[in-house]
Amino acid sequence: MRTRRLLALIGAMLALALVVTACGDDDDDDGGGGDQAAQEGGGGGGTIKVGFLSDCEGTFGSFFEPTAAGFNQALIDAAGAKPSGEAPTDGLTGAKVAGKNIEIVGYGCADETADKAIEETRRLMEQEDADILVGPLSGDEGIAVANYAKEHPDKTFINGIAGAQDSTLKVQAPNFFRYHPDGAQWSAGLGDYAFNELGWKRAAIIGDDYSFPYTSLAGFVAEYCAVGGNITKRIWAPLGEKDYSSYISQIPDDIDGLYVGIGGSGLINFVKQYRQQVGEIDTERMMGNVFWDDPLVLKEVGNDLVGGITSGMTAADSDDAEVTAYLDRLRGSYGDEIAGTGPSVFTYGYYTAGWALVKGLEAAGGDVSDQQALQDALAEVSLSGEEAPYGDVTLDENHQAISNVFVKRIVEDKTGDGVADVETFRRIPEVDQTFNGVFTPETPAPDRQNPKCEQRDPPPWVGQAEEVSFGGS
Numbered sequence: 001m002r003t004r005r006l007l008a009l010i011g012a013m014l015a016l017a018l019v020v021t022a023c024g025d026d027d028d029d030d031g032g033g034g035d036q037a038a039q040e041g042g043g044g045g046g047t048i049k050v051g052f053l054s055d056c057e058g059t060f061g062s063f064f065e066p067t068a069a070g071f072n073q074a075l076i077d078a079a080g081a082k083p084s085g086e087a088p089t090d091g092l093t094g095a096k097v098a099g100k101n102i103e104i105v106g107y108g109c110a111d112e113t114a115d116k117a118i119e120e121t122r123r124l125m126e127q128e129d130a131d132i133l134v135g136p137l138s139g140d141e142g143i144a145v146a147n148y149a150k151e152h153p154d155k156t157f158i159n160g161i162a163g164a165q166d167s168t169l170k171v172q173a174p175n176f177f178r179y180h181p182d183g184a185q186w187s188a189g190l191g192d193y194a195f196n197e198l199g200w201k202r203a204a205i206i207g208d209d210y211s212f213p214y215t216s217l218a219g220f221v222a223e224y225c226a227v228g229g230n231i232t233k234r235i236w237a238p239l240g241e242k243d244y245s246s247y248i249s250q251i252p253d254d255i256d257g258l259y260v261g262i263g264g265s266g267l268i269n270f271v272k273q274y275r276q277q278v279g280e281i282d283t284e285r286m287m288g289n290v291f292w293d294d295p296l297v298l299k300e301v302g303n304d305l306v307g308g309i310t311s312g313m314t315a316a317d318s319d320d321a322e323v324t325a326y327l328d329r330l331r332g333s334y335g336d337e338i339a340g341t342g343p344s345v346f347t348y349g350y351y352t353a354g355w356a357l358v359k360g361l362e363a364a365g366g367d368v369s370d371q372q373a374l375q376d377a378l379a380e381v382s383l384s385g386e387e388a389p390y391g392d393v394t395l396d397e398n399h400q401a402i403s404n405v406f407v408k409r410i411v412e413d414k415t416g417d418g419v420a421d422v423e424t425f426r427r428i429p430e431v432d433q434t435f436n437g438v439f440t441p442e443t444p445a446p447d448r449q450n451p452k453c454e455q456r457d458p459p460p461w462v463g464q465a466e467e468v469s470f471g472g473s
Contacts (some may be wrong), residue, residue, distance in 0.1 A: 013344065025355060048100045048361065048368050051108060051124030053135025053145075054160055058111035059240050059264035060137055062296055063346040065089060067160060068107055069338045070077060070347035071134055073330055074354025075102065077386065083333055097358055100119070105130050110141055112239065117141035121148055123157055131368040132156045134353050139164030139183070139212025146171040154371050156378065158357055163348030164211035165218070166445050167222075168400040169433055175375050177399040177404030179347045179356045179383060181431060183212050184219030184439065184446070186312045187461030188431045189407040190259070191223025192462045200256035202230050206247060207289075209236035209448070215288045217261045218446035222438040224259075225453040225460060236448055237262065244270045248277050260288040267291050271301040282412075283307035293408055293422045295341050302420030305410045309404045314390045315406040315424040316343035317470045322389035326351075343422075348390065355387040396432065398441075405431045407465065424463040433461045 030439040044454045052071060054066035077080040079102060081095035095102035105128040110122035117136045121144075124130045133155065136145055142162025149157040150173040157176045159167065163183035167176065182343060193199040203224065207213030213236075213287035221231055232255060244262075248270075251258060262270045267288070281304055291297055291312035315323075330347075331339035341347045356378065363377035364370070390406030407426035414421045433439060436459045445451040 011024075019457050021469065038258055046099075046134070047103050048097065048366065049103050049128070049130045050357070051105050051121075051128060051130035051133045051135075053108035053110060053120055053124065053133060053141075055112055055118065055137045055141075056083070056109035058117075059266055060112055061348075062265070063344070064109070064136065066090045066341040066347040067137060067340060067350045069330060069334050069341070070350035071160075072356040073333055074351050074358065075331060076333055078355055078358040086252045086334070088334060088338070091122065097361040098131075098364075099362075100366035102361075106410040108135065108137075110136055112138040112141065114140045118148060122146055125152065130155070131321035132158065132358060132372075133455055134158045134350065134355065134375075135160035136162050138162055139167075139215065140210050141147070142167040143363070146173050146176045149173040149176040149263075150284075155376055156368075156371055157355045157376070159349075160353055161346050162212070162408060163215060164212065165215040165433070165439060168398045169439060169441060170221050170445055172398055172441070174399075175371070177378050178401055179352045179381075179388075179393050180345070180401050181313050181394070182400065182433060183289070184222070184432060184435065185403075185405060185431045186345070186399075187216055187219030188223065188275065188405040188428050188435075188459065188461060189311050189426055190287060190309065191225070191229065192227060192458070192465075193407060193426075194220075194224055194287065195227045195229045195259055196463075198309075199259060200224075200229060200285075202232050202255045203257045203259060204233035204235065204252055204255050205231060205261065206235040206237070206251065207264060208239040208241075208263060210239050211446070213261040213263070213289075214446035214448070214450075217259065218263075218439070218451050219435065220259050220289075221453055222435045222451050223459055223462065225451075226436075226438070226456050226458040229453075231453040234448060238265075239266070241266060241473045242269060244273045245277055248274055255284045255285075257287065260286060260292075263289070264280055267297055268277065268300045271304050273305060281305065281308070283309070288381055290345055293410060294344050295419075296344065297423075298410070298420050302410060303412075306412055306420055308410045310410070311344055311405055311407045313403060313405055314343040314345060314348050315408065315427075315468075315470060316422040317424055317439060318343075318390065319471045322386055322387065324390040325386060332459035352383055352388050352393060355383055356381050359383075359387070391427075391429070398433070399431050402430050402432050404429055406468075424468055424470055427468045428465045433463065
């Protein structure tokens with residue numbers, strides 16, 4: 001009995017020794033013990049985990065690679081990263097800020113719906129354990145992610161390019177930041193131009209039936225009605241609609257002009273079907289929001305929109321040195337096709353988000369274990385020069401950008417590539433989110449009926465826009 005017990009004890013001791021040895025081998029494989037393991041896990045260690053979220057499906061799926069390119073380029077410029085492959089979503093290597101490695105834990109794929117955006121947000125933030133999320137792309141997604149952010153104060157969220165006003169003005173999550181104008185701000189200058197230059201006294205609006213077009217058209221309504229215009233009809237089509245014929249038939253005949261807030265692939269369908277149903281587009285009587293001069297849209301329907309007026313935060317014809325260098329860097333990283341999307345608000349919005357991320361991390365010493373310190377730093381981040389080549393960006397108290405907006409005209413092809421070009425003729429500096437008090441945390445959110453069409457003191461830029469002329473094309 002004693003012998004058997006002794007042998008059992010010796011066997012147990014040998015087994016324990018093997019377990020200890022095996023654990024020691026695992027530590028060696030990880031590079032050396034518990035301290036290294038902590039460093040690999042983010043927090044205050046050596047790796048900062050970032051999740052990226054954009055749309056790879058649905059109405060805006062064609063913008064997936066351009067948005068990834070914009071974000072990646074900021075990390076290439078500011079954090080020493082290098083592309084891992086030809087496609088932007090192949091990822092990056094070598095990104096480092098304040099001595100800490102930046103790891104992109106995933107390029108999340110959404111489809112313009114809030115449910116899918118939150119599903120991907122949870123995957124990136126909870127399963128992949130990202131410290132910071134950059135995204136999303138579309139309006140309803142942005143509101144959903146801002147509300148998610150409010151429930152997760154231990155994480156930080158930098159908007160990609162989602163433009164619904166509510167994300168910042170209404171939700172006011174202290175850990176959610178947007179370094180580009182919202183959809184209403186992008187429409188600055190159009191109401192003034194429609195009323196005072198084109199002579200529109202009565203107008204109608206048509207847009208996709210969700211939060212971003214509500215916001216985009218709200219900016220036009222607020223400015224146009226403030227200076228004396230009258231909105232007689234508001235038409236809403238489901239996002240992703242393929243057949244716009246019934247909505248086109250609702251456009252009144254007794255109006256001076258129509259403001260179009262249909263986006264993505266929907267705009268391409270709308271323009272083609274409008275021509276079939278009504279005839280040639282009279283751009284003295286029609287203008288559109290930020291999608292009208294997007295490079296991907298211009299390739300499809302640009303010639304139909306020649307003469308049309310639009311506005312947004314970029315100027316495709318700008319020959320400013322910072323803009324030229326930005327496009328050259330995109331070309332060097334991802335080639336001519338991606339560089340051609342550089343003036344797109346989608347590419348550019350994610351670019352400014354990436355720069356803000358790097359600057360915030362630098363100010364916080366790269367320590368994401370203290371998310372409050374990072375969030376305090378991000379609230380103070382401003383962008384200029386190569387960080388924001390189309391104009392300086394500062395944040396208001398709701399972490400919403402104040403920045404330039406350009407008023408532009410679509411013109412015939414100047415470069416010989418068969419695609420219509422853009423001619424910028426006005427710059428409106430420092431457009432803020434409130435439109436001179438039309439929009440506040442207490443006013444109704446933009447929707448099918450709001451804002452009301454009311455004459456009032458116009459936004460301060462009305463009549464004060466700077467006339468510009470760029471030499472580029």
